[in-house]
Amino acid sequence: MTPTPSKTVVFITGAFVSHSCWDEWRTYFESKGYSTIAPPWLHKEGTAAELRARQPNDVALATLHLEDLVNHYVNIIKGLPEKPIVIGHSYGGMLTQIMVNRDLAAAGVAIHSVPPLGVFPYEFSFLKAGWKSLGLFTSLEETYLMSFEDWQYAFVNGMSFNDQIASYEKYIIPESKTVARDALTPAAKVDFAKPHAPLLFTAGDTDHITPAHLNQRNFKAYEENGSILEYKLFTNRNHYVLGLPTWKEDADYILQWIDKVQQAVPVSSNQVEA
DSSP states (O other): OOOOOOOEEEEEOOTTBOGGGGHHHHHHHHHTTOEEEOOOOTTOOSOHHHHHTTTTOOHHHHTOOHHHHHHHHHHHHHTSSSOOEEEEETHHHHHHHHHHHTTOOSEEEEESOOOOBTSOOOOHHHHHHHGGGGOTTSOTTSOBOOOHHHHHHHTOTTSOHHHHHHHHHHHBOOBOHHHHHHTTSGGGBOOTTSOOSOEEEEEETTOSSSOHHHHHHHHHHSOOSSOOEEEEEESSOOTTGGGSTTHHHHHHHHHHHHHHHHTTOOOOOSOEEO
């Protein structure tokens, strides 16, 4: 499949964090000649502090469903002048896979992605990091806010205590339990056999929420059908990968990969160690 050249990038945020996590990435990609947007999820407009002030009584966000979120990004992408490159992190990586599966992207990059339906996340660290967001035995009309202690385990393991606190205060926001649950429903389904635009998976060897083994199983779920597909494992990357001091190394790899596939240069589908 020959990708459609594009200079437009849509960044899709994951769960639990503000879309401002892409600010440095946007500036960097724009310095390389791309036009970028990082639209917030539905009902997540505002700063992290503003969204936290609504916790837990933001019913609109609390009752958000994955289908609504998918339609939100579909409408944004269809309103662009060209098919964009879609880059998503975590839950946004799953949304990226859905956009690619629907033939809405010129290329897709799934960074430390939550898997779509069909790749069961049985890894202990994934379950430990994420099960509370399902809100079992709690009201679905109240949002969930990850505690600092859970943030330490799920996102920022291995970082200094001061950096952990600073990142929590800067980015953490309330989340919808229904969206978390919908990742386990047909709303999160993709057709792994369908030919698709170029798709890159990146993973980190210290990530707890989406450990490398889970990302690799997601990658391997796609059938070989001539589509460009690649998996890249980086070392010393936790789930806070977008804000680590090494973020620009990841961005450079992604930019180089985009350049190759935009020129229709074959890309190896084998795992590459950093």
